[in-house]
Amino acid sequence: MKSISDFLKNHDIRPSYQRMRIFEYVQSKRNHPTIDMIYSSLIQEIPSLSKTTIYNTLRLFVSAGIVKPVTIEDHEIRYDADTVPHIHFKCIKCGKIEDIYLKNDWNDLASMVPEGYVVNEEHLYLRGLCPDCRDA
Amino acid sequence: MKSISDFLKNHDIRPSYQRMRIFEYVQSKRNHPTIDMIYSSLIQEIPSLSKTTIYNTLRLFVSAGIVKPVTIEDHEIRYDADTVPHIHFKCIKCGKIEDIYLKNDWNDLASMVPEGYVVNEEHLYLRGLCPDCRDA
DNA sequence: AGGCAATTGTGTAATCCTTACAATTTTTAT
DNA sequence: ATAAAAATTGTAAGGATTACACAATTGCCT
Ligand SMILES: [Mn+2]
Ligand SMILES: [Mn+2]
Ligand SMILES: [Zn+2]
Ligand SMILES: [Zn+2]
Numbered sequence: 001m002k003s004i005s006d007f008l009k010n011h012d013i014r015p016s017y018q019r020m021r022i023f024e025y026v027q028s029k030r031n032h033p034t035i036d037m038i039y040s041s042l043i044q045e046i047p048s049l050s051k052t053t054i055y056n057t058l059r060l061f062v063s064a065g066i067v068k069p070v071t072i073e074d075h076e077i078r079y080d081a082d083t084v085p086h087i088h089f090k091c092i093k094c095g096k097i098e099d100i101y102l103k104n105d106w107n108d109l110a111s112m113v114p115e116g117y118v119v120n121e122e123h124l125y126l127r128g129l130c131p132d133c134r135d136a
Numbered sequence: 137m138k139s140i141s142d143f144l145k146n147h148d149i150r151p152s153y154q155r156m157r158i159f160e161y162v163q164s165k166r167n168h169p170t171i172d173m174i175y176s177s178l179i180q181e182i183p184s185l186s187k188t189t190i191y192n193t194l195r196l197f198v199s200a201g202i203v204k205p206v207t208i209e210d211h212e213i214r215y216d217a218d219t220v221p222h223i224h225f226k227c228i229k230c231g232k233i234e235d236i237y238l239k240n241d242w243n244d245l246a247s248m249v250p251e252g253y254v255v256n257e258e259h260l261y262l263r264g265l266c267p268d269c270r271d272a
Numbered sequence: 273a274g275g276c277a278a279t280t281g282t283g284t285a286a287t288c289c290t291t292a293c294a295a296t297t298t299t300t301a302t
Numbered sequence: 303a304t305a306a307a308a309a310t311t312g313t314a315a316g317g318a319t320t321a322c323a324c325a326a327t328t329g330c331c332t
Pocket of ligand 4: 227228230270
């Protein structure tokens with residue numbers, strides 16, 4: 001918890017109790033949660049927690065760059081505390097989103113885009129069946 | 137217009153006037169429009185048009201597979217009548233979404249995914265500045 | 273420690289987008 | 303032409319997000 005406090009301070013975010021708990025949840029669960037997933041889990045331990053605080057806090061984290069929004073489905077926003085570019089896989093059956101590590105490196109796209117474009121971000125995600133759901 | 141009518145019929149969609157005009161818009165403009173963009177444009181020529189019809193029609197097109205939803209930003213859904221997989225570029229300044237054709241082929245991702253996953257769809261999009269906005 | 277100002281959290285209300293539904297219009301078949 | 307089916311429309315309902323005012327907490331100064 002001390003490390004989370006320091007981490008937030010390093011990004012000019014005051015480490016309130018709620019902020020620390022919310023960040024800890026997103027970072028440790030690694031489940032790319034929605035706002036509701038965070039709320040449902042933390043409300044059990046922090047009965048006073050307001051959903052507005054989750055919204056505010058995530059917006060703060062995103063603008064500070066310590067959490068990235070993951071947009072795969074149109075109707076739900078998910079959040080990821082892993083800010084280095086990586087690939088996501090969404091299972092169409094159980095709905096979970098996990099990180100995927102490819103066996104080989106993937107092309108350097110920046111060198112393949114037509115002249116004139118400035119690329120700031122690359123986003124890649126796959127959809128299909130996860131190993132658990134494939135076997136079931 | 138005759139070809140659009142036949143195209144819809146081939147996908148078991150009755151070619152009503154509204155449906156033909158909506159499909160024509162998405163296919164010809166190639167601008168990956170939102171529901172509102174379609175509505176704002178067509179309402180000028182079809183004064184009776186209801187936004188509900190746009191929602192219903194796009195949902196029908198998507199379930200028939202003749203239009204694909206494009207989800208890049210969390211707060212807006214866009215639609216694309218080009219159903220073959222391709223790459224999108226969203227300009228963070230002017231907001232437009234365009235198709236990108238890479239100079240080389242891009243890796244065959246399916247072969248690079250860890251064992252056990254079944255990949256149905258691959259989605260790649262880039263964010264940055266389009267040539268127009270870069271120069272401005 | 274006590275007091276004060278600034279920041280953060282909370283609960284409710286407002287807003288915006290999407291969907292549900294019933295009524296009307298249009299199309300299709302007989 | 304008539305009736306049945308399907309599509310469109312307008313309004314109401316729903317759900318998610320944001321705005322806002324007030325309460326609680328924090329941090330700083332004495
Ligand atoms: Mn991730
Ligand atoms: Mn496209
Ligand atoms: Zn699964
Ligand atoms: Zn641009």
